[in-house]
Amino acid sequence: MSTPNVICAILALSSFGYMVLPSCAETPATIETLSALRAQELTAAEGWVLGLDQEGNPYAAEMKDTDAVHATVALRRAYDVPYCAEYGPSNPEYRFPFAIEPNQRLVDALDVLKKNSGGYAQWRLLHGRVILTYGERTGANEIFIMDRPLKVDFQARTWREAIVQIESAYNSQYYDVPLVLDVVRPDSNDEVTILREDKSESLHMKSDVSLREVVLSILDEVGDPRVVYGLATTTDVLKRCYHVLRIRYPDVPAEFESADAALRCKDRIRAQTERLERYLDDAQRRRDEAAKAAADAQE
Amino acid sequence: MRSTMTLPVTMAAMVSMLALGSFQEGETVVTYEAIPRPTGTLSGAPALMTPGTDFRIEASDVEDMDTKHTVSSSCSPSTTLVSDGSAGSYWTVFDPGAEDSVEIKKLKATYTTQSWNAESEGEGDYGSYAFTTATFHFDDGREDSDPRHDSAGLGGVTTMKIVPEKVTTALGSGPRCHGGMHVGHCFRHTVLNVDFPTFRFEGLKIREKVLGTICEQWDKESEDAIIASAHGEWTITGDNSFDLDDCHTTGEDLAPLLAKNPGGVALFQVYCLESWGWPAKNPDHYIGKGGSFLSGIHLVMFRDESNTFCRVTKDGVTCACTESTCPGMS
Numbered sequence: 001m002s003t004p005n006v007i008c009a010i011l012a013l014s015s016f017g018y019m020v021l022p023s024c025a026e027t028p029a030t031i032e033t034l035s036a037l038r039a040q041e042l043t044a045a046e047g048w049v050l051g052l053d054q055e056g057n058p059y060a061a062e063m064k065d066t067d068a069v070h071a072t073v074a075l076r077r078a079y080d081v082p083y084c085a086e087y088g089p090s091n092p093e094y095r096f097p098f099a100i101e102p103n104q105r106l107v108d109a110l111d112v113l114k115k116n117s118g119g120y121a122q123w124r125l126l127h128g129r130v131i132l133t134y135g136e137r138t139g140a141n142e143i144f145i146m147d148r149p150l151k152v153d154f155q156a157r158t159w160r161e162a163i164v165q166i167e168s169a170y171n172s173q174y175y176d177v178p179l180v181l182d183v184v185r186p187d188s189n190d191e192v193t194i195l196r197e198d199k200s201e202s203l204h205m206k207s208d209v210s211l212r213e214v215v216l217s218i219l220d221e222v223g224d225p226r227v228v229y230g231l232a233t234t235t236d237v238l239k240r241c242y243h244v245l246r247i248r249y250p251d252v253p254a255e256f257e258s259a260d261a262a263l264r265c266k267d268r269i270r271a272q273t274e275r276l277e278r279y280l281d282d283a284q285r286r287r288d289e290a291a292k293a294a295a296d297a298q299e
Numbered sequence: 300m301r302s303t304m305t306l307p308v309t310m311a312a313m314v315s316m317l318a319l320g321s322f323q324e325g326e327t328v329v330t331y332e333a334i335p336r337p338t339g340t341l342s343g344a345p346a347l348m349t350p351g352t353d354f355r356i357e358a359s360d361v362e363d364m365d366t367k368h369t370v371s372s373s374c375s376p377s378t379t380l381v382s383d384g385s386a387g388s389y390w391t392v393f394d395p396g397a398e399d400s401v402e403i404k405k406l407k408a409t410y411t412t413q414s415w416n417a418e419s420e421g422e423g424d425y426g427s428y429a430f431t432t433a434t435f436h437f438d439d440g441r442e443d444s445d446p447r448h449d450s451a452g453l454g455g456v457t458t459m460k461i462v463p464e465k466v467t468t469a470l471g472s473g474p475r476c477h478g479g480m481h482v483g484h485c486f487r488h489t490v491l492n493v494d495f496p497t498f499r500f501e502g503l504k505i506r507e508k509v510l511g512t513i514c515e516q517w518d519k520e521s522e523d524a525i526i527a528s529a530h531g532e533w534t535i536t537g538d539n540s541f542d543l544d545d546c547h548t549t550g551e552d553l554a555p556l557l558a559k560n561p562g563g564v565a566l567f568q569v570y571c572l573e574s575w576g577w578p579a580k581n582p583d584h585y586i587g588k589g590g591s592f593l594s595g596i597h598l599v600m601f602r603d604e605s606n607t608f609c610r611v612t613k614d615g616v617t618c619a620c621t622e623s624t625c626p627g628m629s
Contacts (some may be wrong), residue, residue, distance in 0.1 A: 044583065048510045050567050060510060060567055069511070069523050076527060087519035130325075130434045138475075184551050234518035237559055245553075246520055254528040255548040259478030265551060269558045 001254020028128025028225040029081040034107040037079045043100040045074035065095035068134035071113060071121065074098065079106045081130055086146050086212075086231040094120050106130075127226045128215040145243055146212040146231060148174060153206040153210075159183040159190040159247075162203060162218065164275065170211060171279045175286040177233065178279035179211075179243040180272050186252050188261040189266055195221060215245065226250035234275075240280050327371040331447040337363035337385070337437040343456025347430075347495070348500055353409035354392075356521040357434045361385050361406060363439050365447045383447060386440030394430045395420035395429040395460075397581055412460055414580040425589045428462035429491060438548070463490035463500055463539075463586050466570050468597065471544035476625030483548025483601075484611045484618050487521045488533075488570075489540045490586065500535045504573035507531040507545070507584065508598070511567055514560040524552040525566065532573065547599050547611045557609065562604030569595055 039070075045066035052058050067075070072085045078100045096117040100109045110123045110130070122133040135144060152169045156162035163181035168177045178193040183190040192202045203221055207214060219227050231245045304597025343354060349561035363383040370376045383529035390403040396415035403410065410433065417426030434455035441448040466488050490500050509529040512522050528550075535539040547566075549557060556564045569585035600612040607623040 042506060043581075046510070046583065048567070050513050050565075052509050052513060052565065058565060058567070058596070059592050060596050061592060069519050069526065072523055073526050085520065085523055087523075107310075182555070188551060229521060230520040232518040232520035235516050237516060238560070244518060244520065246524075248524070250548055252528075252551050253550060254530075255475070255550045256482060259376070259480065260479045262480055262549070265554050266558075269555055273558065 011230065014227045018109045026226060029125060029130050030128070033081060034110070034125060034130075035105055037081065037106040038039060038098045039102055039104045039106075039109065041078075042102050043078040045071045045098040045100075047095060063095060064097070066098050067093050067095055068121065068132075071096075071098050071117075071134075072132055074100060075106075075109065075113070075130075075132070078109065081106065082128065082225050082228050084129050084131045084216075084228045086131065086133040086135070086144075087233070088133070088144060089233040090134070090136060092121075094134075094136065096120065126212070127220055129219075129228055131212070143155040145174075145177075145179065147210050149208060150211045150214050152206045152214055155202045155204050157193055157202045159185075159192060159194055160271075162194055162205070163190070163247075165274060166211075166214065171282065175283040175290075177241050177243055178276065178283045180246060180279065182244065182246045182268070182272055183249075184246055184252055185249045186257070188256065188265040188268065194218065196223060201294070211245075215247070219247070224250070232246065236276065236280070241278065242276060300481070307531060307600040320353075329370075330368045331381075332366040332368070332538055333449045334366050334571060335364055335380075337361065337439075337449050337451055337453065339435070339437065339453050339456050341435050341456050343458055345500065346458060348412055348460045353411050354431055354433070355407075355409050356390055356392075356403075357407040358388065358390070358435045358437075359452065361388065361437065361453075363437065365449070372388050383439045383441075383449065385437060387438030387450075388436060389438070390433045390435055391472075392431065392433045394505075395430040407416050411412055412458070414498050415460065416580040417462070417584045417606055420580075421466070424493075425464040425587055425594070426584070427586075428459055428461040428494075430457050430459055456509075460491050461495060461498065462572055463492050463503070465491045465493060466586050466595075466615050468596070470616050470618060473546075473618060474620065474625060475546055476621070476623075477546045479627050480607045480609075480624035481620070482609055483546060484613075485544035485546040485604060486613045486616065487540060487544050490535055490537070491539065499537060500539055501536040502540050503536045505533055505535070505541075505570045505586070506573045508569050508571055509566060510569060512556065512564055513554055513567075514564040515562060516559045517556070521552060521556050527551055529568070547601070547613060549601065549609050551599060558600055559604050561603070563600050566601070568597045568599055570597075597626055 013273065047063035047066040047070055049061045049063055068087055074081060076083060098113055098116050103249045113121045114123060120134060120136060124131050132146065150170055152166060154165040155167060163183060167179055167181055195199065203218065205214065205218065207217065207289050227247065227249050229245055231243060233241060233243050235241050256265065304524045339358045341358050345352060348354065363385060364380040365383050367381045369377045386407065388406060390408060392403065392410050394413050396413035401410065412431045415421055415429045420624055421427060421429050432455050435453045437452045437453050469487045471485035471487035474481045475483040475485065492498055501509060507529050512525055531545060533543060536542050536561065541564040552553045553564060571582060571585045585595050602610045604610050605622065610617060
């Protein structure tokens with residue numbers, strides 16, 4: 001399968017005059033933004049190796065090279081634009097040198113990131129957001145989860161309705177590693193309407209594009225460029241692997257602001273865990289069936 | 300004050316002048332020697348820099364006497380000491396953090412000390428102190444060819460710049476409650492320079508930085524959010540404590556990790572110097588960095604011990620409670 005055409009890699013950009021654009025994360029990122037934004041100071045992406053030794057004592061060692069998370073953190077610190085970070089699995093953690101020079105343009109910093117990481121980090125500008133994709137491709141036929149085509153046809157009034165339908169669509173089409181979605185809002189509530197009141201009540205989504213494009217199209221409908229998504233691959237308590245895609249609203253406090261928010265978050269995570277259990281079980285069943293069918297075919 | 304003295308060597312010089320016939324009747328020959336050595340008293344204050352103050356340096360009682368030899372036609376040589384000026388004198392200030400040494404052509408001056416890079420310019424295990432030194436060079440301003448010319452280093456004065464090298468942790472206010480849920484606790488912190496335990500860092504601004512988290516079921520997206528949401532800033536008060544407790548609670552970023560890590564989530568946090576007279580030269584440096592692998596790093600452990608009780612332990616300090624004592628659900 002090919003990468004959807006909608007992905008536009010920004011490979012060559014003409015020079016734009018120097019200008020300082022304050023708080024650009026409140027407006028969509030554009031080609032002009034990429035060239036106009038310049039770093040105010042040297043920002044070295046940090047690289048830490050953290051852990052607990054066998055006695056449970058913590059240790060921390062600073063590395064010369066950085067990793068995907070700290071590279072993203074450095075970019076966020078240096079350039080105020082909306083970022084969507086897609087963290088593919090990497091074991092052991094892939095490290096590379098990365099520092100943002102004073103006065104360096106955002107577009108140049110992104111190119112340096114790509115070059116210094118040997119292609120482990122990719123970037124593109126889509127839907128007013130800088131999409132950072134980290135990951136090693138392990139096989140020629142492997143398609144990164146966000147690039148996978150996804151057939152969806154649903155109507156959703158609330159975020160919960162939408163994410164459940166995206167999950168269902170994805171997990172019915174792919175069963176190697178299940179996907180769950182989450183929506184992180186300041187009020188911790190995912191049972192609120194997706195669209196603003198001045199738009200139609202329900203979101204209608206019918207497409208056959210990449211998962212990335214599905215999510216970005218929904219974010220377009222939300223209308224706030226500060227709303228971004230992030231993807232990671234992780235494991236549950238039984239060490240079963242799954243993808244989690246979180247849609248993040250701006251201004252989410254580090255601490256719950258009310259008991260209601262804390263309870264809603266717990267309920268949301270509980271519901272997500274229950275869905276994930278179903279997806280994991282279903283994916284295992286289908287993998288077993290596929291393995292059995294393959295074995296039968298060989299016999 | 301002038302004084303007259305007889306110097307045998309000088310006499311020999313005059314005799315030789317007479318012998319060479321350069322001395323004619325009715326003339327008075329005057330020669331000079333740049334002795335004795337110039338003297339002066341140097342002072343620098345304060346010995347320990349504080350924010351908003353300058354390093355005051357002064358060379359006082361600076362005196363340069365030259366020896367004047369006079370031989371008149373009456374052949375009655377005399378030797379006197381005459382006072383000379385100090386017009387070419389200057390201070391050279393060597394200040395860790397400044398790009399170059401600074402020359403100040405005054406006897407009395409003030410110098411604003413600069414921030415220093417703790418890791419490359421600081422001294423001690425943590426780079427938490429540095430010395431600014433000013434050396435005074437006496438110069439009378441005369442040409443080198445002038446026998447009265449005096450130039451000499453008269454010594455130097457030093458001041459010390461310090462920043463904290465340790466942040467202590469104690470249980471602060473708490474618990475943090477939402478409804479009946481104990482969602483975290485606050486901790487009280489104090490900054491300290493071990494060699495100067497009574498030194499007041501009042502006004503110092505610091506900010507937190509989260510280096511990362513560790514737990515069994517970990518995900519980079521959560522880690523990214525946790526690091527990005529660490530924005531705490533504090534100002535040090537007169538008793539060297541943070542103006543507010545540092546509160547660690549569960550929230551949207553931590554909740555997903557806590558939910559699938561019954562063993563807890565460990566967060567690595569450090570405190571960086573933001574500004575205090577010397578704004579941070581190296582913004583990535585943090586208080587206590589450099590002593591050992593964990594020096595300066597604060598470990599915050601979160602663990603959901605029940606549905607309503609999240610235990611937070613920071614640097615081994617935690618509340619004595621074993622269950623939520625928060626008032627009922629709102």
